[in-house]
Amino acid sequence: MKKYLILFMSMICLLSMEANAQKERKFIRAGNDLFEGDKFENSEVEYRKALDKKINSYEAGFNLGDALYKQKKYDEALKQFQTLAVSEKDPKKLGELYHNMGNTLLANKKIDESIEAYKQSLRNFPNSKETKYNLEYARQMKKKQEEEQKKQDQQNKDNKDQKDQNKDQNKKDQDKKDQDKKDQDKKDQQNKDKQKQDQKDKQGDQDKKKQDQQQQKNKISKQDAQRLLEALENDEKKVQEKVQKAKAKAQKAKKTKIKKDW
Template identity: 50%
Template sequence: MKQLIIVVLLVLQASFLFAQQEKRDIRKGNQLYQAKNYKEAEDNYRKALAKSNNKTVEGNFNLGDALYKQKKFEDAQQQFTKIAATSKDKQVLANAYHNIGNSLLENKKLEESIAAYKKSLLNNPDDEQTRYNLSYAQKMLKKQQDDKKNQNKNDKNKDKDQNKDKNKDDKNKDKDNKDKDKKDQDKKDQDKKDKDNKDKNKPDNKDPQDQQQQQPQPNNVSKDDAERMLEALKNDEKATQDKLKNKKLKGARANISKDW
């Protein structure tokens, strides 16, 4: 019995020593936390929890707070979630869910933070700070949803305007193409007309000598020459008449035999 009593006393003494060391680490961590030295505070809280097998509620909460202050919001959320999963105390649950909501809110997870605040209020309906945070998160969510709706509306209007501008550009492009085609056709027609007129006024491709032969020769005979030519023609005509007349007279004479 004495030996058993001694062993029990030793165990109790060791537990007491561990508890004292744990409290010292927590107190040291609290001092560092107050001095805003959150990283070293985290290290002391972890030392304290290692001595109590992570069973100390105070050490777990303070560790979660130190992580939150270092903006390690995901780690802080996990730490407070672990506390909520292992505790049945309503006040502990209310505080844990409150801090879970804060961590989620910092990570812009508004819907999840609202759910956490509601769980906190289920365990402590009189917590005004949690109620305020819940209202704030709900307003932020509504603003986010309204902004998204407005953005979608603006995107639709932008797409509509872009389609409208595109259709307008297409119409203008078609009009420009039609105008260009018309101008090209008009130019072709005018070029053809000019070519036809040019061909019409262009002289025939004939031999200049043939053209010269076809053209009437200018009359270069003087008046005196013309009169002399006319007189000559008259004399020739008179001589011809006289010749014919003499021929007739000779013919009227008797035949003369040939001189053999």
């Protein structure tokens, strides 16, 4: 009895698995039809339904990664492919998974990582011409990127050199401008000093001229001096004569007085 019960339960499980497998295939087919019609968001829904029925379905998981990739959900797509690769043992399937990882990484501008993914794909499935082509394409992109970066670096260096040259030239121009201003200020000051000195010399000349005129005015000729001297001598002589007359008169008066007393 127990043996028949176990057999019965096994049959039920098989029937249930078969039913789920049929539903899984149904959702996968529906997803594929939608994918072919470029309805990638709807196809994603169908593939997820298939995985609900069979969680380890390689086809549903792989196709889900493709649907995510087509929607440009690159991070989700990459994670989906990586999850499948962890437990996958079949070299051909691993080659497909790493190939799609390479495509996803390349689309996400991660060129170095995409090259490594393509290499890993070829290690598992060396005969894939498509992977070889994509690997070479990624290498050319990397080379172009390096050349552009090198060109950009050179351009930045040239711009910096030009900027430094302009800065040096501006400094020289400013220094020359400052020096010219100093020279002009010095020249202006010299002109001011010269004007002051000229004014001072002019004033000195005028003062000397006035002094000379005054001296000339005060100066008497030799003849005038002689006449003046003679006049002074005559005046002195007259004074002396008056003094002598006064003395004589006084003497005479004294004598007369003495005679009277006698």
